[in-house]
Amino acid sequence: VAAPAPDPARFGTLAAFEAAAREFMAPAVLDYVAGGSWDEVTLAENSAAFRRYRFRPAVLSGVTTADLSTTILGRDAAVPLAVAPMAQQGWCHPDAELPAARAAAAAGWTFALSTLSTCSMEAVAAETALAGPGARWFQLYIQRDLALTRSLVERAAAAGYEAVVVTVDVPVLGYRGTDLRGVGLGERRGNFPPQGHDRTPPARGRTPLTWELIDEVRTWSGLPLVIKGLLTGEDAGRAVDHGAAGILVSNHGGRQLDRTPAAIDALGEVVGAVDGHAEVYLDGGVRRGLDVVLALALGARAVFVGRPILYALSVAGEAGVARALEIVRVETERAMVLLGAGSVRDLTPDRVQPSRG
Amino acid sequence: VAAPAPDPARFGTLAAFEAAAREFMAPAVLDYVAGGSWDEVTLAENSAAFRRYRFRPAVLSGVTTADLSTTILGRDAAVPLAVAPMAQQGWCHPDAELPAARAAAAAGWTFALSTLSTCSMEAVAAETALAGPGARWFQLYIQRDLALTRSLVERAAAAGYEAVVVTVDVPVLGYRGTDLRGVGLGERRGNFPPQGHDRTPPARGRTPLTWELIDEVRTWSGLPLVIKGLLTGEDAGRAVDHGAAGILVSNHGGRQLDRTPAAIDALGEVVGAVDGHAEVYLDGGVRRGLDVVLALALGARAVFVGRPILYALSVAGEAGVARALEIVRVETERAMVLLGAGSVRDLTPDRVQPSRG
């Protein structure tokens, strides 16, 4: 942990940050961040599944640069990219969520702050408001205390967060055999009053999660709701029926129910069921601009990157995250030009086919 | 073998018991227990096949806990789980079948006692009657001497066993190249008179196994018959025609004919052929609550666990087995809640799809 921070410019891939993170993260943190539930089948599949698709490039299209700009939830966005909500970034860096939030804002990425962040949502908002154009979203774990939950949403709206991402795949925690969560690591929950600090973790023993509860959450603010953590067309249809503005296809990075489909394999079914009535996003296993291009071509409006951000944060702080974000952007642009796609609108499903291998 | 028994609470997976068992089991016993026939293709497939299915979770279902209770052969059961019949548990523990039988009874699991048990069926019944609500079933190997066979069934009925599980996939033993069975290990057969001890093993040279013989066995007691060891729809239909109350889909843990389908791959065909006219169970390769949930979703009424029980028994006796049973139950409940299934009735085939990998 005492190794000097390396020059971020030396990193050319997210995998290089991941490899370097072994030297910069405490073992318990690395285990917590890198691991998944049960046999980690879904964890491994999330990344492997991307490599089972093949691109169909169009040559001589005249494309020499790629324009990544888009809109997300009706707002202009420089890139169709977001930092996934991840708890307790204080385990990875003394400034916790601030470095990644600032880097994301500067790069025009959407930054999703976890309910279980180390810093308070107000601190993150204040420290990043001037960092750049990227939007901030607030990820919501519904708490046992609904009034407390409502206050979180109200505070998020007040602090300028632009959407509420309700995580729906944690009615209980995924099974890890030995639950390493928090082993030797104190938690600091910036969004909760001090007396909340040592309570039964809000993530457990929670209020039953129902679609009706979603309806209620929707009334707590004017913010659009994004449902995070569904994987089927049936659930996607229900999300639309219950007023979701966005759906984040996710298996929680392979940390909840194992042996669920890889996120990229579930995307098409969700996009088909939603049929344009909400935006669809994806997280899970994104490590390459190629993954981003694939998800966009299969119908994602934006793509979330999770663990690699923590690796870059651990290795080189804000500059590390900034470099990681740049790598993803550059790879995505490069792949789009090679595919003959000058803008994200050109990324259509006919650019993709299954591999034969 | 002289290592002190570790604290069972330290074990979080069945695999951890299996790994630890290497230190607690005599090598010849480990070889015998862990091995399969021929090239062990089916042995490996039994477990691997489970990981080729994917779950389709339903989110926001309001499910916060899972009710595992069910009925098995018309009797209330706390869990849809059973300990598979396994011979000579005296090789794994000085008290032989008693620790696992007591732990199963206490946890509400059905316990199936092997014909080739170390303890007599009467001793097991007497020692476990007060241990808890779990049922006891008697597994029958049909002997060369039909009168002796009949007496086994009659004794089982008298001792309170609630079903007779007739194993039908051992007309001869599976081929192991070197037959390690009993190498350096004396057998003690508690269900047989002493003069039977050194005879030609009853498992071999047996009476021809026929469906007509099943009809006859059925008349020997009022106990329901479970046919153990079939893998096809054709045989399942015959089992129903011959009055089976239950069918245990099994390839004998990969110990008999190799290159038979994994049990979970054969389950659907059997369930379809039986069409509700008998209960269907499964054994073979179950190592995770995820496996249990999958088998229930594909139509199994109960799921049997085999080798892992012997590993836990070897490592930590009754407390080890109790912990192993608890792990399976907890994993199963956790997976069900994450799947959005509050009861075993909610586990339906539409919760499952093949993997794409």
Next chain:
Amino acid sequence: VAAPAPDPARFGTLAAFEAAAREFMAPAVLDYVAGGSWDEVTLAENSAAFRRYRFRPAVLSGVTTADLSTTILGRDAAVPLAVAPMAQQGWCHPDAELPAARAAAAAGWTFALSTLSTCSMEAVAAETALAGPGARWFQLYIQRDLALTRSLVERAAAAGYEAVVVTVDVPVLGYRGTDLRGVGLGERRGNFPPQGHDRTPPARGRTPLTWELIDEVRTWSGLPLVIKGLLTGEDAGRAVDHGAAGILVSNHGGRQLDRTPAAIDALGEVVGAVDGHAEVYLDGGVRRGLDVVLALALGARAVFVGRPILYALSVAGEAGVARALEIVRVETERAMVLLGAGSVRDLTPDRVQPSRG
């Protein structure tokens, strides 16, 4: 090579002989025997393909023993098994073809003698005539000199060989990068006059192989012709049209054209095309009685075993071969009983399905 011959009874699998052969065969011989052409894709596939089929056992069929007897080319045969023709067995044993020929005869296997044998066909016939009931077939490589070729067939008929197996897949040798054939190993060709010994190898530069030539070969003796080395339905139909009594589906053990289908994968197409108008046999990758049962179920009349015979011969001479043949027979019988098949007639295609893995 000087290691003392081990007790054959200690060997329980053909793989055990193969492993032991490393100590008993000269490296150049082992390379020659074990290797295949090009990248050895077909060599590896021959064995692997067998393990991609699954058996569908029938339980409670009343079968306790398996009767392997059959007829091959109209003659009673104790087993549906044969030793494949293999050249220069003198490289593996001082008595060359005699030990394997005697062991085969004694065990009721058909023994196919190579044109390129170390011993003369007359010597093999004389030395094995009294060894047992197994038939002897003569494998024919058509020579540049047709008169010489005809004399080989006439001598085979005179010496009591019961069929001529014409190898048709060696118009040239398969490519091995470095052709190890004969490296440091003198050849002795017992079927050729001494002046033939150092000539251009008859296996090369051969007469063009045509179907018309097959018609001619057929007139040279009254012996039935078996065409060895075809893999497609089209060629199988031609073989029937040209009077073949038998067809040996083979890719020459992966030694000729690489990336041809595994023999077992080609079998069904050939059996379908032949439609009962000739017998169909198989060689390539048979290492287990399970392989034999599978090939018989898919329509083979007999199954040939090749390399494992040379391994057993190298390790323990005639006793080794006898043990190898016994292993195959015992495994085959065991598998048949477990499958519920009391005779080879019971081995039908419905006993088999593709694996899902």
Next chain:
Amino acid sequence: VAAPAPDPARFGTLAAFEAAAREFMAPAVLDYVAGGSWDEVTLAENSAAFRRYRFRPAVLSGVTTADLSTTILGRDAAVPLAVAPMAQQGWCHPDAELPAARAAAAAGWTFALSTLSTCSMEAVAAETALAGPGARWFQLYIQRDLALTRSLVERAAAAGYEAVVVTVDVPVLGYRGTDLRGVGLGERRGNFPPQGHDRTPPARGRTPLTWELIDEVRTWSGLPLVIKGLLTGEDAGRAVDHGAAGILVSNHGGRQLDRTPAAIDALGEVVGAVDGHAEVYLDGGVRRGLDVVLALALGARAVFVGRPILYALSVAGEAGVARALEIVRVETERAMVLLGAGSVRDLTPDRVQPSRG
């Protein structure tokens, strides 16, 4: 790099040259030559995909030799084989492109010279004109300066190059994480004036590549155009519409967009779309005569070999390349005879089926 050149006759496979090249190539050159873009999925697939096809040989066809002669773009060619264009062969040998060009000419292979060659196209033409019958083609990277580009084409025509191969899959370079291109290696660009030497590499910042530009290039000389680097039927149809005489199916050896299909997997779609209106060639992963035969059977008119030529060049100069070319030819002939194909016209799609593995 100072190791003495080995005897080329000792090499029996292209893989042997590749293995030996590790001792003869500078590490940075080896990295540059051997590597691909991103995760090298396509790089690995290019070769692996060939091994997923199976041959259907025809026996007794009377074929004893294979005639490889054909026509390419209307000109007689001794073999349906070509050396792929590869930049900066001066990194592999002091005489740069001359040894491979001479060896190709002598062996009747077509030699494609890269725009980015070390030697000038005129020097290569002059030094190889008398070496043999093989044709020379000029590979064109369209430069930012169209007048300069046109002059390249005009010079190629004047120097006797017989076709212009326009590479269309490099609108930007593929992503390599760390771009190793030229690391520690000076470039010398023989086709450009000296003042061009240190400019922004012509391969980048290039004129937008469009189909209309292809129309223009076609007017610059009377040479037939070959479009190199497309992978889909749609693009192939456009190439025909824009007057391409040939199409070289290629993913740039896995160096441009990763996760594109293996060249051999894309071939059939292109051949179908072209429907005889242009010749179709293939490069990517060819390492065996078996690969050549497969590509020809699936409709390729000629097959290009790339990296192995550089390995042979590095190891043993012109004699090494000559040996590599001979290996490919001999393997191809051998495979054709074994397949029962006496000429390239006999290589039809019915000789091929997918593997089952």
